[in-house]
Amino acid sequence: MVVDLKESREKIDKIDREITRLFEERMEVANDVAAYKRSTGKKVYDPEREQQKLDTLRGYASTEFNETAVEDLFRQIMSISRKYQYQKLGPGAATIPFQQVDALDVDEDTRVVYFGERGAFSEQAMLEYFGDRITAFNKTTFRDVIETVANGEAKYGVVPIENTSTGSITDIYDLLVEHDITIVAEHVVKVEQALLGVPGAKTEDIKEVYSHPQGLLQCAPFLEEHGIQGIEYASTAGAAKKVAEEKEKTHGAIASTRAAEVFGLDVLQERINYQSTNFTRFIIISNQKVFLKDANKISVAFEVKHVPGALYNMLANFYYNEMNLTKIESRPLHGKKWEYRFFVDLEGNLNESAVENALATMHECASNLKVLGNFETK
Numbered sequence: 604m605v606v607d608l609k610e611s612r613e614k615i616d617k618i619d620r621e622i623t624r625l626f627e628e629r630m631e632v633a634n635d636v637a638a639y640k641r642s643t644g645k646k647v648y649d650p651e652r653e654q655q656k657l658d659t660l661r662g663y664a665s666t667e668f669n670e671t672a673v674e675d676l677f678r679q680i681m682s683i684s685r686k687y688q689y690q691k692l693g694p695g696a697a698t699i700p701f702q703q704v705d706a707l708d709v710d711e712d713t714r715v716v717y718f719g720e721r722g723a724f725s726e727q728a729m730l731e732y733f734g735d736r737i738t739a740f741n742k743t744t745f746r747d748v749i750e751t752v753a754n755g756e757a758k759y760g761v762v763p764i765e766n767t768s769t770g771s772i773t774d775i776y777d778l779l780v781e782h783d784i785t786i787v788a789e790h791v792v793k794v795e796q797a798l799l800g801v802p803g804a805k806t807e808d809i810k811e812v813y814s815h816p817q818g819l820l821q822c823a824p825f826l827e828e829h830g831i832q833g834i835e836y837a838s839t840a841g842a843a844k845k846v847a848e849e850k851e852k853t854h855g856a857i858a859s860t861r862a863a864e865v866f867g868l869d870v871l872q873e874r875i876n877y878q879s880t881n882f883t884r885f886i887i888i889s890n891q892k893v894f895l896k897d898a899n900k901i902s903v904a905f906e907v908k909h910v911p912g913a914l915y916n917m918l919a920n921f922y923y924n925e926m927n928l929t930k931i932e933s934r935p936l937h938g939k940k941w942e943y944r945f946f947v948d949l950e951g952n953l954n955e956s957a958v959e960n961a962l963a964t965m966h967e968c969a970s971n972l973k974v975l976g977n978f979e980t981k
């Protein structure tokens with residue numbers, strides 16, 4: 604005979620009430636544990652004890668399904684217990700080697716390196732973020748920008764990391780883990796492409812335009828409409844420089860209006876990109892491990908063992924600690940076929956106990972965990 608749903612639900616309600624009572628009793632004990640740990644300086648997270656507990660509890664389960672389920676359940680319970688303990692102990696209970704600062708240290712002598720030529724969108728991002736009261740200079744490869752910051756020749760660096768139309772700039776991800784640098788801020792630039800020509804030229808004069816492949820792609824309908832041939836060039840600002848040097852009336856460049864100013868070109872037509880939502884996200888990097896108090900995004904990189912559930916358990920740390928995951932990216936691990944390093948962006952601040960909890964456990968679940976930075980996203 605089928606048991607009536609009402610009857611089953613009444614049973615479940617009773618059991619759940621008992622589970623809740625026991626859970627609260629357990630949390631009271633966790634409170635005692637936190638007090639003990641405070642007085643002895645013992646670390647909150649004890650992976651050995653947790654593993655022993657999981658093994659023992661699995662042994663109590665009567666089916667294979669329940670073994671896994673019980674492990675899952677108690678992983679979460681112990682994570683909650685830790686989160687509670689970190690909250691009781693206050694900030695700094697987990698050792699994260701980052702220092703909170705009220706503002707970034709910037710003055711006229713602060714050396715800031717940006718990627719690309721003068722007039723590039725990285726320069727625009729830099730000027731919008733820092734203003735012009737800095738000592739700016741450029742490097743034409745991502746690696747050079749990052750190395751210049753890592754070795755202290757520049758205090759900050761500005762590079763693009765992501766574009767709304769084309770996605771992640773993967774070289775930057777690889778370079779971020781190769782060097783001891785930190786993301787301290789981000790800045791989003793609305794990328795608006797313009798048609799540039801030599802002074803006095805008109806749109807009708809232009810037969811060929813130079814630009815970065817992205818610039819050409821973003822403006823393809825405009826070029827077609829005007830019967831202009833697109834020619835690929837290393838960068839948008841580089842193309843503007845070339846046109847200015849050539850002084851050929853039929854040659855144009857697709858670049859920013861800033862590039863026109865820098866190289867003395869005329870803006871023949873503004874906003875010729877067909878997608879109006881074309882944004883690039885730039886990161887500001889430093890060789891100091893600092894974060895601003897309003898920081899609300901954390902970027903981490905890690906590797907996990909090549910076994911079932913490894914990534915699931917790692918990501919569960921974010922879920923258990925109510926950390927919203929906003930981006931995940933994977934990059935191949937050199938020398939390991941079909942294995943990957945993961946890059947994850949999360950909402951949070953390094954001062955929050957939930958974040959400390961997640962990071963303490965992540966250190967145990969993953970190898971080569973690197974906090975790439977904690978910065979403000981608007």
Ligand SMILES: O=C(O)C(=O)C[C@]1(C(=O)O)C=C[C@@H](O)C=C1
Pocket residue numbers: 633636647648649650652653656680681684685
């Ligand atoms: O036994 C401890 O040291 C505790 O802090 C308790 C507890 C748990 O909730 O069971 C929580 C965190 C530790 O990582 C291990 C176990």
